[in-house]
Amino acid sequence: MATLKDIAKATGFSVITVSRVINTPHLVKEKTRAIIEAEIARQNFKPNVLARALVQNRTNIIYVYIPADIDAINPFFLHVVSGIGEVLGEQGFSLLLKRTWYNNEDCDGCIFMGLSSEDEAKVFALSQIKPVCVFGFVEGVSSVDIDNYQGLFLMTNHVLSRGYRKLTYLGIDEPRRFIRQREKGFNDAVMNKSGELTLNYLYAKNNENAAYKVVGNSLKQDKMPEVIVCASDDMAIGAIRAIKEKGLEVPRDVAVTGFDGLGTQEVAHPRLTTIHQPIYEAGKALAHRIIALIESKNNLPTNHTFIETTILHRESL
Amino acid sequence: MATLKDIAKATGFSVITVSRVINTPHLVKEKTRAIIEAEIARQNFKPNVLARALVQNRTNIIYVYIPADIDAINPFFLHVVSGIGEVLGEQGFSLLLKRTWYNNEDCDGCIFMGLSSEDEAKVFALSQIKPVCVFGFVEGVSSVDIDNYQGLFLMTNHVLSRGYRKLTYLGIDEPRRFIRQREKGFNDAVMNKSGELTLNYLYAKNNENAAYKVVGNSLKQDKMPEVIVCASDDMAIGAIRAIKEKGLEVPRDVAVTGFDGLGTQEVAHPRLTTIHQPIYEAGKALAHRIIALIESKNNLPTNHTFIETTILHRESL
């Protein structure tokens, strides 16, 4: 591995000047810079991230905090974490997964995900003194999130454009921000629509069985929907089961749409038309954000990024 | 953060002696060691991994190689990687995910997974000059793997102990080691069993649809099995679909067992009795192994670890 010294020796400049070409090139005379840059390219020199971190008093460690009450191997978070890990690795940072509240330990920055609302105040406070990002949304803290609103707005418009007019929304019975956003997406889409719509709202816990029961009961009544727009894939699978059990067919009698796109949509029968969330990309965005914060010494304006979703077209709609 | 110097100052010994207490304690007089250890504890001193890596000429980077033809977000590998990541992070190493063949770049060690048989020779060669571990099995290279043999042996014995005597084995139609191991587990279990057994073997590609077709055709014939022991969960789900489509019920008419336990077992109806593979643990074992290799300067005897599986009891058997 080539070092600064090698480049310095080869070009006749000092190590300091070479360092400057890398870190603050505008402080170097253009001609000098060109010579040094050529030599850097020739020797394929890459700065040693360890030495840099050492001298800059950094640890090169990023804590990623996932509350202990969330499954360690929850596939959703696993995808995000692996997106984070990819970028962090490239940049010479270590990712350290934490399952209990991070307080005052030794790291360059923290990424939080799956925060409860009580945690949010703590995270905000911490963000004042240390680079912090959240997956989700906390007022005043840089964040990356899936655009849940846009997702269900998109799906609902798609449903309407396919001619469906009797819609049931199967929502999640929990006071969480992403859940409200999804419902808002649905509501705004139907409100934008002119002409008569028949709407119905059902709520259940976010799992298959709960959805199965709620939908099963609702289908007993004779206000049969043409489509059930679900707030999650697990619920959509429960809805499909309930529909089939009535001797009805999906999507012929009742269509169903999901939200998540993490794999189970392929296992359902029929396969689920759903919203795909690019959570791996979200992880990468989080990593880039935390690195930018670190390099700016936590002096960047708060930035909320919402990542757009897309529809995964399958057979349930 | 306390440093070696702080401990040295507080105890009156030199930085070198403190360093020795941490790295080669047997070279330090017992009394000295006790004093220094007490001070280390009192100040909660942790060596700076960056400084150590710098002086030892390491990068603190571990490459994890997953061939590009495997889905980047394949949940199986994701679990392994996150197990690796947990341990590596704790130890101050960075994990760098590679999707193309690693050759001669700058890292302290490599972990390979999902290797094709052509790659194995390259990996073996590399392991002679650099710390290398594989997930799976390569002759002469340290490895960690799921005990596929033990898994299907365990499941088949369980099936037999439940009184089933007409078994169909639904195997995977591909020449891979883990596939042979699973089948061997099945074969050894049935061979150990005294008394009359009716056996049948079916093969398909490792996906739901292929299994669905093969099982569907086979059930037309009148040699109906009591149970289908499948080599994967995806295939088991296909088998269940085929069985149900004949108007039969699982497990009443035909029972089904799977192998993988990565989540889809819960989505199936009935939920799948299957083999759970502790792949997160496998990841952790890989990380510990590669670190040990690095610290021994690649001078450890080759070690193959096989991690035991367990049965996940659900309703399909």
Next chain:
DNA sequence: CTGAAAGCGCTTACAG
């Protein structure tokens, strides 16, 4: 059994 010196590869003031 313990320590003084040199150095890993880099950056940060300070000088000129």
Next chain:
DNA sequence: CTGAAAGCGCTTACAG
């Protein structure tokens, strides 16, 4: 616009 000096926190020979 460029460089000499000092130092980040640690380990590695070498000496005693």
